[in-house]
Amino acid sequence: MDFKSLGRVLPVLDWGRDYDRHALTDDGMAAVIVTIMLIPQSLAYALLAGLPPEAGLYASIRPIILYAIFGTSRALAVGPVAVVSLMTAAAIGDVAEAGTAGYAVAALTLAGLSGLILLTMGILRLGFLANFLSHPVIAGFITASGILIAVSQLKHLLGVKASGGSLPDMLWSLLWHLADINSLTLLIGVASAAFLFWVRRGLKPLLVQRGFGPRAADMGAKAGPVIAVAFSTFLVWLFGLDQHGVAVVGAVPQGLPPLTLPSFSPGLIGALFVPALLISVIGFVESMSVAQTLAAKKRQRIDPDQELIGLGAANIGAALTGGYPVTGGFARSVVNYDAGAATPAAGAFTAVGLAIAAIFLTPLIYFLPIATLAATIIVAVLSLVDFAILRSSWAYSKADFAAVAGTILLTLGFGVETGVSAGVILSIGLHLYRSSRPHIAEVGLVPGTQHFRNILRHRVLTDPAIVTFRPDQSLYFANARFIEDHVFARVQAGGPVRDVVLMCSAINEIDLSAVETLEEITKRLKEMGIRLHLSEVKGPVMDRLCRAHFLRDLTGKVFLAQYDAFAALAPDTVAGDQAKPVMS
Template identity: 80%
Template sequence: MPVIARYFPILAWGRGYNRHTLGGDALAAVIVTIMLIPQSLAYAILAGLPPEAGLYASIVPILLYSVFGTSRTLAVGPVAVVSLMTAAAIGEVAEAGTAGYAVAALTLAGLSGALLLGMGLLRLGFLANFLSHPVISGFITASGLLIALSQLRHILGIEASGKTLPEMLFALTTRLGQINPVTLVLGVGAVAFLFWVRRGLKPALQRLGLGPRAADIITKAGPVAAVAVTTLAVWGLELDTRGVAVVGVVPQGLPPFTLPSLSVDLIGQLFMPALLISIIGFVESMSVAQTLAAKRRQRIDPDQELIGLGAANIGAAFTGGYPVTGGFARSVVNFDAGAVTPAAGAFTALGLAVAAMSLTPLIHDLPIATLAATIIVAVLGLVDVSILRRAWVYSRADFAAVAATIVLTLGFGVEVGVSAGVILSVGLHLYRSSKPHIAEVGLVPGTQHFRNILRHEVITDPAVVTFRPDQSLYFANARFVEDHIFDRVRPGGPVRDVVLMCAGINEIDLSAVETLETINTRLDEMGVRLHLSEVKGPVMDQLCRAHFLSQMTGDVHLAQYDAVAALSPKAALHDVPDQISTVPNVQQRQGIEKSSSQRAWPSQQQT
């Protein structure tokens, strides 16, 4: 039973379901359903699919996530970035508007779901930690700009295409003479109204005396008002005869049963896009889910989230949808509206099913420009240009990675951008771990603590040098540690003992052990012994399985203070002569900058 409960979180929260919980979930479902109807239609069009595909992708996937997902408030469905990535991926294998395009979308969803499900069963949720959040933020920012720019053609009422910033700008500027004035008025009016709804409607309603909850519900229904007004305008004034593009006929009924393609060629073409969509979707979903869960002191299981999102995408593949994930905006709305359990998502799915069966005839005259306005207002909230400033202030390496991701996404498209983001995230991790911080430490007077000689006044013995690597040792950084030691310890120098303080080392791989053997041999040839101190149990277990310890010229000490007591008794006893003074910076001659003074034995003092 515990194993079953782990894979079916619904068994946990379903036991305590009651009338109070039902009330909170039902209210949240009403609000999210109202918000999701225009969003689903808009995101499907962004993906290059018929508008009903957005509704289909928001019904069965939500139901499946409510069974398998661990977040109580995550709202799963079509999102802007994944929709754009879907259009970019399947646009390479099929022409928009064809049956092959729709089948490719189903196949992409099924492939993405299978990948997510497989990673979840293999418990690979930790892989998301390898993606740098600043880099992902840069990708989402650039994608948001591309999405907003891609929708301008619908606002202007012109035919323009392009997948990159230069292509879109060129297409738009060369067709400005084809602008449809009526479409422009509808589109700009919808954008202005939606921005006002987002920022000004709720305060205005509260000034009129409405309570916060009522004002919030009406505000969330703002996009529906834009849809209703512009649809009535098109219908009443017959604006479609004046060139205004409308949604047209939308099939009425529940999602159909569909089958993704099993073509090996198609699967091969879509595999990498599906993997990238899975990764980005999972990272975005986890970020939202963990943020909201922390506010209620709830726990999110990354591995089970992979299973939940995998099941949702597989459901989309068999019900006429396309890839889905947890959406930021609707999840926040779901949370703020009082959703208590994933049942709120199930109720939302029921509401969307009712809409698919009975409301689709009403959106025949819905202007595409209104849906474009909905997308623009939604995605501009994802744009965070300030990430560049924050990254520049904090870390030049982070800034370079973020800036490169943004530039590549804007200049070469989302597939190149997301690929660059993944590569840069992993590359940044490898770069940093390949050059670990290594401190030379000394004894803090009056204590048994050891600190960096460049930051603290410490006692050192010129014959005993202690290095403290602040990272595990493995194939990528072992040579760096070796070079660092021999930049400091030279043949014929005063050093007779080198101590490697292992307090910050959690693991040593075989390559690093071989490097330690090399260090030990080279030091022995110089007449210098190598010692270890503060070795953690698991690391000692690893070392005991190698020949290094039997060959090591020095000893393994339980604590760094024990090593100093054995190798430099006077330093351990703090028996320091009164004439100790700050010494000239010996390390500076070797290219190591020093920021604070150092206490030393008189024999180390320079004149």
């Protein structure tokens, strides 16, 4: 294997060759900013997943380094994200009780399974499968997940015990426990949320007005969650609020991520396989959308299959170091990009910063109120909620709207796993529905040219004895009958039509079922005294047709161009068009 081939397998060898002091400076600055952002975020997302807070830090150290070695994006920041954390809680909540050793082992197993699935997909070069999830459906799922995540954190904001995996269950549980609200917890949570909302919109302009440069002001704004965490932790410690019912993080193990092993129990693996598959697909789609968006801004290339391998390695790393499933996060990746990250080394430097935090800073978060972490999650995930997709999909396509609305309602009504499963099914179903009813144009000759266009959209020349259809899609088992019905709905027995031409310029493939349907169309047209012809058949399609009996039984001819077919079958019409004077 030469160096170039090895660089495709290990992208670190590609960008590492040109690594210089300028890239080191940019990556180091980006790492400082992202580390500051990730410390509270990692703790919060571990809480969302139902795991101890240190699991969030552990899931943000080794996985980032592994992605830097195997991944192709130079700006993607890998680690715990809100949607995957919620899906993790939903998946392992069915097989273990939160807070137990079995729950943590199930999280490791879920990460390991997800990593193996992603690695397998990458090795088999199955990155294209993510294309079967339509963007509107993914947007609907993420919007619904954002709502579920925000509502799930209200119990920590109120200081009550509540449960539920769907929106109705969560709301009912919250209403049932309203009498148990802890006023101090509510005050801390609401104040933290209000401060974080203000930081997002008002802190940067304020710092700029006070004379800070744009980059320094942006760093200050990104440090908002750290300020909220530090101040609320200090207040709880100063006034002993943990003695008055305010829930705190408590003791967090101090040190680097431990070496761990997932469970190899067939029963647990069987129970978690489908959730792991869904997490892998959703995580990959989210990661790819972010990576490709950021790469396009710098004209860089993302390899989907290598991304699968990078994310797979990151998840296996999480399973072996006390973490849980990870993927590329939108918010932290954008921050990483805006902060000037030049290479994946920025992620490795971020991992070093988080490792230092895990060693030296964990004793400082003993009194960190859970309500502040909940406020951090709520503020972060509400940016995911985008109901504009409903309006835009309604205006553009009612079928897309139905898929988006269905995904949102099913996710909210029945939980994350049902929602994501519905999203996959709706995406595939929408594709099959559209491809099973392809657009079929009846075309005619544009006067004075050799071009053929839709008779309903253009003024064209036609002949009553000839009908030309142009299916604008490949022919396969799902749409073959639709095309057959379309042909015979137009051609009447005993009518003036004597020739039907199938213009194949938009047909890239014809499967065996469609060939059999074409043979049946030929036979029925022959009984009606009508010939079937083909035109503009592409080479690979013709190669396939030559292997079947269809061409031998074809009653008409195969024409190289549609104009040739029209000239041969309607010579008087073509001659009359050519005899007309050209208007200047």
